[in-house]
Amino acid sequence: MNRMCALRLNAVTKTYGAGESAVTALHEVSVELARGTFTAVMGPSGSGKSTFLHCAAGLDQPTSGTVQLGDVTLSGMKEAALTAVRRERVGFVFQAYNLMSALTVEQNVALVPRLSGRDVDRVWLRELLLRVGMGDRLDRRPSQLSGGQQQRVAIARALINRPDVVLADEPTGALDSRTGRQVLSLFRHLVDELGQTVLMVTHDPVAASYADEVVFLADGQIAGYLRRPTAAQVSERMTHLGAA
Numbered sequence: 001m002n003r004m005c006a007l008r009l010n011a012v013t014k015t016y017g018a019g020e021s022a023v024t025a026l027h028e029v030s031v032e033l034a035r036g037t038f039t040a041v042m043g044p045s046g047s048g049k050s051t052f053l054h055c056a057a058g059l060d061q062p063t064s065g066t067v068q069l070g071d072v073t074l075s076g077m078k079e080a081a082l083t084a085v086r087r088e089r090v091g092f093v094f095q096a097y098n099l100m101s102a103l104t105v106e107q108n109v110a111l112v113p114r115l116s117g118r119d120v121d122r123v124w125l126r127e128l129l130l131r132v133g134m135g136d137r138l139d140r141r142p143s144q145l146s147g148g149q150q151q152r153v154a155i156a157r158a159l160i161n162r163p164d165v166v167l168a169d170e171p172t173g174a175l176d177s178r179t180g181r182q183v184l185s186l187f188r189h190l191v192d193e194l195g196q197t198v199l200m201v202t203h204d205p206v207a208a209s210y211a212d213e214v215v216f217l218a219d220g221q222i223a224g225y226l227r228r229p230t231a232a233q234v235s236e237r238m239t240h241l242g243a244a
């Protein structure tokens with residue numbers, strides 16, 4: 001694979017169930033994410049966005065096709081190996097932050113390398129928390145932070161292992177629009193300044209407009225792309241896909 005490629009899905013098909021009740025959630029989907037790019041995935045409800053994200057993360061195995069994360073091919077890996085690859089190579093950001101309430105900000109971020117049995121790079125940890133604007137709140141607990149602040153900590157946690165790709169599932173879904181925009185600007189900054197690669201599933205055309213490119217899914221297939229998207233263009237495409 002091209003070394004500039006962070007994530008590649010090659011003709012990924014995912015079928016749930018069998019026989020009459022089988023549902024093809026993804027049909028021969030191929031996507032390549034260059035390093036240092038920000039991509040949004042959009043599509044109507046049931047179009048396969050979550051399945052796409054789960055296959056990309058190695059949380060779900062494709063029925064056919066391959067997924068490559070950095071220089072590792074996930075196909076055929078056993079669950080233990082997949083777990084290790086996920087920890088090392090993927091950073092996750094969810095709508096619900098998922099921070100550990102008993103741990104401080106610093107401890108939440110440090111937990112990720114700890115789980116991989118690695119030493120915590122304190123210099124990198126502090127730099128990340130500074131970059132996400134949480135450098136002066138290292139000892140706070142999640143309950144003492146706003147939603148936007150918790151999401152910033154979750155983003156630092158996603159980056160601590162220097163992953164090949166950050167996968168974000170509706171990262172602004174629980175935030176008011178102003179705080180959501182700050183979080184999206186932060187993703188943009190991390191892509192532009194740190195060369196991080198971000199893949200974000202969203203329903204929000206404004207969120208998608210922060211990406212370099214939008215990939216549209218419909219009925220489990222790629223229904224189009226939009227480079228340098230504006231929110232208005234994204235809304236219009238979504239209307240055509242029947243998601244208005």
Ligand SMILES: Nc1ncnc2c1ncn2[C@@H]1O[C@H](COP(=O)(O)OP(=O)(O)OP(=O)(O)O)[C@@H](O)[C@H]1O
Nearest residue numbers: 016023024025043044045046047048049050051052
């Ligand atoms: N575990 C499963 N078992 C059976 N069918 C599933 C399963 N997961 C998803 N599906 C089906 O696969 C299709 C794609 O679902 P998916 O959750 O990927 O869509 P989505 O675009 O993320 O939807 P939403 O925007 O509503 O979250 C849907 O028809 C869904 O019902």
